[in-house]
Amino acid sequence: MFDQDIAPHVIEFGPGDADLAVVCNMHGDEPTGARAIHRILEPSPEFERAVKFIVANPPASISNHRSLDVDMNRVFPGDPEADERERRLAAQLVTETANCDTVSFHTTHSTNEPVAFVSEGDPRALEIVSQLPITYVVNEASVVDGSFCSTGQVVSIEAGKVQQPNATAKAEMLIRAFLDNEGAVSEEPPMHAPVTNYFELYDKVDKPSGDESYELLARNFERVEEGEAYAKSKKGFLLADEPFVPILMSQSGYGEIFGYRGQKVGESVEDAKEAWLDEEK
Ligand SMILES: [Zn+2]
Numbered sequence: 001m002f003d004q005d006i007a008p009h010v011i012e013f014g015p016g017d018a019d020l021a022v023v024c025n026m027h028g029d030e031p032t033g034a035r036a037i038h039r040i041l042e043p044s045p046e047f048e049r050a051v052k053f054i055v056a057n058p059p060a061s062i063s064n065h066r067s068l069d070v071d072m073n074r075v076f077p078g079d080p081e082a083d084e085r086e087r088r089l090a091a092q093l094v095t096e097t098a099n100c101d102t103v104s105f106h107t108t109h110s111t112n113e114p115v116a117f118v119s120e121g122d123p124r125a126l127e128i129v130s131q132l133p134i135t136y137v138v139n140e141a142s143v144v145d146g147s148f149c150s151t152g153q154v155v156s157i158e159a160g161k162v163q164q165p166n167a168t169a170k171a172e173m174l175i176r177a178f179l180d181n182e183g184a185v186s187e188e189p190p191m192h193a194p195v196t197n198y199f200e201l202y203d204k205v206d207k208p209s210g211d212e213s214y215e216l217l218a219r220n221f222e223r224v225e226e227g228e229a230y231a232k233s234k235k236g237f238l239l240a241d242e243p244f245v246p247i248l249m250s251q252s253g254y255g256e257i258f259g260y261r262g263q264k265v266g267e268s269v270e271d272a273k274e275a276w277l278d279e280e281k
Contacts, residue, residue: 028060
């Protein structure tokens with residue numbers, strides 16, 4: 001079949017062997033990261049360290065579909081022998097980014113403000129994200145399986161809403177910050193970083209089935225108190241049975257769930273390390 005030899009598309013700039021990577025288009029209908037990379041590469045900047053720029057899922061991108069066979073961001077570390085194309089692509093991406101500090105770009109239905117995701121227990125991922133100008137960092141490990149972050153020194157970033165031009169500008173700003181922090185491109189003084197808040201996911205928020213009339217009331221990253229309504233429908237209000245911080249919640253982003261419940265762990269990378277890294281290891 002024509003698609004048997006599909007692979008992530010990789011271009012490399014700069015001297016030496018790359019140990020930095022910028023990944024886009026894991027979901028084929030999220031062109032934001034690719035547009036941001038194009039803006040950065042267009043003026044042919046000079047790279048002082050080698051960087052790989054990777055289109056993770058070229059066949060889905062060409063057809064403008066989120067996925068062809070399975071959600072690529074749920075099948076890591078992948079399988080080079082699998083029938084599903086995304087499992088094969090995931091395995092290739094892991095090989096391609098092995099030992100690279102990596103940022104991977106997505107867009108979402110839920111929030112305009114960029115959100116970074118890391119997996120618990122990778123100190124390098126925390127170092128990378130702590131230097132980025134980003135307000136929200138979320139550890140997704142306890143709720144999400146098989147994401148790209150789970151493979152190591154990888155930070156996944158939801159740059160903003162799908163197809164919104166300012167999501168491209170935010171992705172571009174974050175890629176530039178990453179390249180500058182890592183010494184790959186020095187062109188601008190370091191940007192002022194906002195206070196970064198660290199959260200962890202601990203559960204999903206299910207949508208009740210058989211009723212499509214729900215309206216979401218909760219706002220992402222604004223804590224919902226016990227007894228507070230977080231959604232309403234013709235049948236009434238959905239009330240929180242315990243306090244939680246809504247994360248990636250939207251009416252239409254997912255089929256079965258609104259999004260996730262989280263809790264805040266702190267406002268510094270030290271707080272996050274204390275909560276997430278096992279110092280004994
Ligand atoms: Zn995505």
